[in-house]
Amino acid sequence: MSEMFDAARWKPAPFLPEADARDGALIFVVAVLSFLACLMALAFVSADRAAHGWAQQLVGEATVIVRPKGGESPDAAAARAAETLAGVPGVSEARALEREKAYDLIRPWLGDVTDLEDLPVPRLVTVELDRRNTPSAATLDQALKAQGLDGVVDDHSLWLKDITRAAWAARWLGGGVFLLIAGAAAAVIAFATRAGLTARRDVVEVLHLAGAEHALIAKLFQARFARIAAVGGTAGALTAAAVGATLRMAGGGEGLTPALPIAWSDLLVLLPCPVAAALVAALAARFTADSMIRDLQ
Amino acid sequence: MRYGRGPEVLKDLTFELERGSFHFVTGPSGAGKSSLLKLIYLAAKPTKGLVHLFGQDISRLAVKDQPFLRRRIGVVFQEFRLLEHLSAFDNAALPLRIAGGRPESYRDDVAELLAWVGLRHRMHAMPATLAGGEKQRLAIARAVVNRPDILLADEPTGNVDHEMAMRIFRLFVELNRLGTTILIATHDQDLVARSGRPVLHLEGGRMVRHGVQDEAQP
Numbered sequence: 305m306s307e308m309f310d311a312a313r314w315k316p317a318p319f320l321p322e323a324d325a326r327d328g329a330l331i332f333v334v335a336v337l338s339f340l341a342c343l344m345a346l347a348f349v350s351a352d353r354a355a356h357g358w359a360q361q362l363v364g365e366a367t368v369i370v371r372p373k374g375g376e377s378p379d380a381a382a383a384r385a386a387e388t389l390a391g392v393p394g395v396s397e398a399r400a401l402e403r404e405k406a407y408d409l410i411r412p413w414l415g416d417v418t419d420l421e422d423l424p425v426p427r428l429v430t431v432e433l434d435r436r437n438t439p440s441a442a443t444l445d446q447a448l449k450a451q452g453l454d455g456v457v458d459d460h461s462l463w464l465k466d467i468t469r470a471a472w473a474a475r476w477l478g479g480g481v482f483l484l485i486a487g488a489a490a491a492v493i494a495f496a497t498r499a500g501l502t503a504r505r506d507v508v509e510v511l512h513l514a515g516a517e518h519a520l521i522a523k524l525f526q527a528r529f530a531r532i533a534a535v536g537g538t539a540g541a542l543t544a545a546a547v548g549a550t551l552r553m554a555g556g557g558e559g560l561t562p563a564l565p566i567a568w569s570d571l572l573v574l575l576p577c578p579v580a581a582a583l584v585a586a587l588a589a590r591f592t593a594d595s596m597i598r599d600l601q
Numbered sequence: 602m603r604y605g606r607g608p609e610v611l612k613d614l615t616f617e618l619e620r621g622s623f624h625f626v627t628g629p630s631g632a633g634k635s636s637l638l639k640l641i642y643l644a645a646k647p648t649k650g651l652v653h654l655f656g657q658d659i660s661r662l663a664v665k666d667q668p669f670l671r672r673r674i675g676v677v678f679q680e681f682r683l684l685e686h687l688s689a690f691d692n693a694a695l696p697l698r699i700a701g702g703r704p705e706s707y708r709d710d711v712a713e714l715l716a717w718v719g720l721r722h723r724m725h726a727m728p729a730t731l732a733g734g735e736k737q738r739l740a741i742a743r744a745v746v747n748r749p750d751i752l753l754a755d756e757p758t759g760n761v762d763h764e765m766a767m768r769i770f771r772l773f774v775e776l777n778r779l780g781t782t783i784l785i786a787t788h789d790q791d792l793v794a795r796s797g798r799p800v801l802h803l804e805g806g807r808m809v810r811h812g813v814q815d816e817a818q819p
Binding site: 312314315317322511512513514515 | 642644664665668669670671672676682684685686687688690691694695696698699700704708709711712724725743
């Protein structure tokens, strides 16, 4: 075998060992952390969209409770109110709620009463508003009073505040947890990089003493750990994408995830994950290698 | 010189090695032989004083300039420091690769050198499969492959038989004849005495003798 060595066909081997038993464990840890970070990113994006949708829905609607006065019947008063409100600038549509629907709304509080007709049940008018030119509650109220109608306008501002506050909390909580997981991933990568470099201190020292420039040594480890993290990040992102796709196919907003409706486009937020993991690992490896080489001086 | 806050391992040392000279460093274990070599190959810094090499004070050399100076220094480590994942050939070629040479320009020289140190049939071998003497010869080949201006060797004949020790010594003499300055730390009094080369003798970190040692001297 030894006589077979042909220097002319020799190809220089890489300065660092090709693979290491420790690499598998590091890939697994990076994959798990990337998976969790990706899931959190998905949850954050869908929560943000859901909160935005709820708020838009509330801003675009108002409800008016019409109380009949004089001898006017509740249905006639509601019809007149709907007609009046439909003429107000910024109102897209005003519709009096049917009698049966109004009864359905109060039935949970009064029980199964048969003679609801005898009760002065107020009628509701639902108003759809133009989102670009939304009239205020006071404007609607004035329009009703001008026609001699007694009504209470609810523009959902009370609910809107709560929804906005809840959406704000969901966004910040999701963002905070995402950053926490991403930070933990960075710390683990940095720690593993340091451990990996320490395990290959012999290589670092020999290259250093043989006259290798510090940038060359740092780049070797930087590229190595960036590659490992990119593989782990890709595995984590693909797994998270598979989970997201499953949830989407299992019903989206109307199925398993009504509170956090996942859209296909949400999966795009997972694309930067492998790059981000590689970048974090490269930076961690660079800093660690630099500090180790400084110690050798 | 001291390591961290430890005791002084070298003190009051003043000597000069002429370019192209050949010296031995002798002394009992712990006398400071390896530390003296470390000062010269830039693996340690003096706590006080100056170390001049190739006309420069290397204790104050900028970090960015150190790699280029190290390429002019060949070192044979006592514990060999071979890279276990590289073949004998790759280990020997390491300094030339680091210096940026193209494989075509040096691969024949590496093969010739390995053949010369008796590793013609072991070029493919990984260090873990080499015997102690083979590892030592490979470490020597790596240290001299780029024709360094100065060669430092720490116990280079410690793991080889007498015949191989003399062969390695002849290699050093040949390199010296070509202009390389040689400094060898050794316990091998027989080799030192028979070489007729000057000796720097250390005891307790101080130089107690400097000159040619005859065969009768211990």
